[in-house]
Amino acid sequence: MRYGLGSEVLRNISFELKPGSIHFLTGPSGAGKSSLMRLLFLAHRPSRGLVTMFGRDVVSLDRDELPSLRRRIGVVLQDFRLLDHLSAIENVMLPLKIAGGEDRIIRAQAEELLSWVGLADRMAARPPTLSGGEKQRLAIARAVIGQPDLLLADEPTGNVDPAMAERLMHLFLELNKLGTTTVIATHDMAWVERIGAPQLRLDRGELTTIAAPAGAGTGSSRHGA
Structure with a gap:
């Protein structure tokens, strides 16, 4: 993915979100986490490559077909909208x-x-x-x-106190147990370690998948992304 004629901010990325899974999106500031979230929310299309969501090739979809897919996605971006x-x-x-x-x-x-x-x-x-x-x-x-079938949350506990962060994370986990595939972008590694979900780690626009610790659960299944 690139913005305009600039260099690629995301490259050589390949991953799958299994139905009902939960992942943390991690990495340093400027690594491309928000850009990847925007691809997943269908706010942007990739400059090259393939994105398949809910069994559809979203790159080739007509623009008027995107709203029906977006309604299956819950999103919390840093600009709130x-x-x-x-x-x-x-x-x-x-x-x-x-x-x-x-x-x-x-x-x-x-x-x-x-x-x-x-x-x-x-x-x-x-x-x-x-x-x-x-x-x-x-x-x-x-x-x-x-x-939603897919929940994307970009730093959802960044502006709240620890007690409210606990409530919000519990809300995400309960939603995941009901079958919502969940991706949470965070700098808070304490939550990553505590929940023990797999990581999608971005660094300089490239992604590494880090498996969940042995014995960690990832919720139930409903729809895939």
């Missing part, structure tokens, strides 16, 4: 509203999730009035509400 004109709870409800869910049921799910991430008293607030950590937690609630 919240809609400033909507309240916190409306932001969280949006993915299921687009999918045609019943408003009453969606609202109850959104309220439960916002309480879980510590935003029970901020449901009516709009993103511009929230702190960076609150926006991050709001983005996480929105990403997981639909139990």
Whole structure:
């Protein structure tokens, strides 16, 4: 993958995410983690090579076919991508509203999730009035509400205190147990060692897969990516 006419920021990369697996994406700053996340979220297409997701060759898909695939992916990027004109709870409800869910049921799910991430008293607030950590937690609630087939989280515990980081990581692990394939980009090696999931380690645009320690579990199966 390259941006414009620049040099390749990702190269010689080949890996598979097994259905229901969980991986940590690790590596130093500038290694290409956010770029790889953007490829997985279908925000960019590779400059060369093949990306197959949910059994589809996404490189050759027509642009109007991408939204239906993106709806199967929950994503937490560092720019959050919240809609400033909507309240916190409306932001969280949006993915299921687009999918045609019943408003009453969606609202109850959104309220439960916002309480879980510590935003029970901020449901009516709009993103511009929230702190960076609150926006991050709001983005996480929105990403997981639909139990996506694939969850991508870029430094999801970077702006929260240790107690909230524990709650958020528990949320990701529970979602993974329900079958969501999960990729978490992090600099926090303590979490990597504690959970014992395999690593996708990037360094200067190239990737090395590091297997999980013996005996580590990686969740159940539902759909592949």
